[in-house]
Amino acid sequence: MPSRISDDVHQKQLDLYTIKELPESHAWRSSLDHDYQCNDSLESIPVIDLNDEKFAIENIGHACKTWGAFQIINHNISQRLLDNMEEAGKRLFSLPMQQKLKAARSADGIAGYGVARISSFFSKLMWSEGFTIVGSPFDHARQLWPHDYKKFCDVIEEYEKEMEKLAGRLMWLMLGSLGISKDDMKWACCGPRGECSALQLNSYPACPDPDRAMGLAAHTDSTILTILHQNNTSGLQVFKEGNGWVTVPPLSGALVINVGDLLHILSNGLYPSVLHRAVVNRTRHRLSVAYLYGPPSGVKISPLSKLVDQGHPPLYRSVTWSEYLGTKAKHFDKALSSFQLCAPRIGFANPKDRNSVQVG
Ligand SMILES: C=C1C[C@]23C[C@@]1(O)CC[C@H]2[C@@]12CCC[C@@](C)(C(=O)O1)[C@H]2[C@@H]3C(=O)O
Ligand SMILES: O=C(O)CCC(=O)C(=O)O
Ligand SMILES: [Fe+2]
Numbered sequence: 442m443p444s445r446i447s448d449d450v451h452q453k454q455l456d457l458y459t460i461k462e463l464p465e466s467h468a469w470r471s472s473l474d475h476d477y478q479c480n481d482s483l484e485s486i487p488v489i490d491l492n493d494e495k496f497a498i499e500n501i502g503h504a505c506k507t508w509g510a511f512q513i514i515n516h517n518i519s520q521r522l523l524d525n526m527e528e529a530g531k532r533l534f535s536l537p538m539q540q541k542l543k544a545a546r547s548a549d550g551i552a553g554y555g556v557a558r559i560s561s562f563f564s565k566l567m568w569s570e571g572f573t574i575v576g577s578p579f580d581h582a583r584q585l586w587p588h589d590y591k592k593f594c595d596v597i598e599e600y601e602k603e604m605e606k607l608a609g610r611l612m613w614l615m616l617g618s619l620g621i622s623k624d625d626m627k628w629a630c631c632g633p634r635g636e637c638s639a640l641q642l643n644s645y646p647a648c649p650d651p652d653r654a655m656g657l658a659a660h661t662d663s664t665i666l667t668i669l670h671q672n673n674t675s676g677l678q679v680f681k682e683g684n685g686w687v688t689v690p691p692l693s694g695a696l697v698i699n700v701g702d703l704l705h706i707l708s709n710g711l712y713p714s715v716l717h718r719a720v721v722n723r724t725r726h727r728l729s730v731a732y733l734y735g736p737p738s739g740v741k742i743s744p745l746s747k748l749v750d751q752g753h754p755p756l757y758r759s760v761t762w763s764e765y766l767g768t769k770a771k772h773f774d775k776a777l778s779s780f781q782l783c784a785p786r787i788g789f790a791n792p793k794d795r796n797s798v799q800v801g
Pocket of ligand 2 (some may be wrong): 643657662676679717719
């Protein structure tokens with residue numbers, strides 16, 4: 442695993458839209474590096490129709506076990522809202538750099554504009570910029586558009602509201618496929634939970650040397666589940682044991698669902714969190730919006746008692762979301778295993794370091 446690197450370069454955000462040649466600071470590898478290649482010839486993550494709930498539960502269970510990710514269609518999020526969200530992201534990232542920096546994420550903060558938070562674990566920089574929203578985007582939006590922030594705030598508010606409903610529904614479908622009911626997990630049924638999520642807007646400008654660059658390095662999300670909207674440009678890849686890296690093709694109107702580390706813990710390792718990354722492209726700008734869904738802040742997450750017995754001891758100790766996020770921020774891909782109680786039954790362990798920098 443890369444250890445945390447603390448130098449100045451990670452605080453700097455270059456204007457990637459104007460660079461004509463890949464700088465050494467962003468060159469992750471030689472274009473001949475086989476570890477980087479992706480294997481798209483076989484299969485991709487399942488596409489599940491939520492209109493057919495009975496089939497959906499079965500298919501979701503299978504997808505969570507085998508891929509840790511799937512796409513959904515007929516999810517009831519309107520195309521209008523997805524388009525508006527994409528438009529809001531474009532409007533944000535196309536601002537001049539000095540304007541975007543007015544909403545920069547502070548050194549110890551979570552929300553705002555900046556390089557990928559996981560950058561500090563790598564010696565090379567990623568070919569992307571991000572904007573994180575936790576709760577209301579009002580303060581940052583006002584800094585970005587002092588006279589015209591309402592449009593952005595309205596879209597974000599509607600998007601967060603709709604995503605929260607969808608995330609709750611998906612959580613029950615995913616847990617339902619393990620035989621878990623609302624009675625087994627009382628904490629998840631309580632009232633409004635606006636504070637249990639974050640919205641991450643990612644922008645990947647066209648890159649002059651995409652084979653040597655990295656959009657967003659391989660990681661798992663520290664969530665129960667993540668709902669990802671990608672524009673019509675591919676870039677997201679998921680890692681499947683036995684297959685390697687597999688592209689998730691953008692399907693118009695579909696949303697990508699990732700199993701996060703907290704569902705990995707809740708399911709006692711039955712639904713492993715998915716390792717994923719974003720690669721970049723020579724000609725097209727890519728945009729993605731991730732809705733990161735977690736439990737209410739005070740709730741302790743541990744393997745669900747229904748999934749634990751003498752033959753299946755709990756594999757993880759309990760942890761709150763904020764404790765987990767803190768551990769992830771410090772230890773990155775060692776976070777999950779640091780909560781492990783004993784050796785896992787299934788094949789999952791910390792993946793080999795697939796982000797290692799090989800220059801040459
Ligand atoms: C709720 C969160 C998950 C996240 C850290 C954060 O506090 C807000 C940003 C999230 C994100 C998005 C990109 C990938 C990721 C690993 C990162 O660096 O920032 C995730 C974080 C996470 O899941 O740990
Ligand atoms: O851009 C993508 O497809 C991936 C984004 C992502 O993994 C994230 O925001 O956590
Ligand atoms: Fe992610």
